[in-house]
Amino acid sequence: MKKILTAIVCLISVASAVAESGQFEAVSGGVVTAITNDYGNSKYSITNVTYSTLVIKSNVSFLPVGAMGVSQCLGTVTVENTNASGGGSCLASDTDGDKWRLNYVRGNSTPQSLTGTAEFIGLTGKFANVKGPCNFDQKRLVKDGAVHVTSLLKCAVSK
Secondary structure, three states: OHHHHHHHHHHHHHHHHHOOEEEEEEEEEEEEEEEEEEEOOEEEEEEEEEEEEEEEEEOOOOOOOOOEEEEEEEEEEEEEOOEEEEEEEEEEEEOOOOEEEEEEEEEEEOOOEEEEEEEEEEOOHHHOOOEEEEEEEEEEEEEOOEEEEEEEEEEEEEO
């Protein structure tokens, strides 16, 4: 019986040592392209953004400060009588080729900013089995007809 209990304690210790959780923050920038259908008081848009991302704060090993990646995000925006809603998904890859996904939901928005929530889902390599909730704060600037965006992403993740 003593050997069984010792074995169970050892297994729990090994499992605990492998698990990792913490927070990271990343800043991203890119240009939005959108296709919009306008129906009077309602507009429906499909958005596409390619982001470059830099981790600026982190206490997790799989996304250290200075880590870089590229994201491709597709989403929808519905505006009905000035009420905006929408969401989408981003597929991201770091410089090693390891991938993760963000599923996001738009929150409060103005013409200059947008906030929302996202779910971080690790897909391959060092991100496999990583999950956690995120918040984002996006700022927008229209210049020469293009919509430039900068986003701050804050996530609490575990593996």
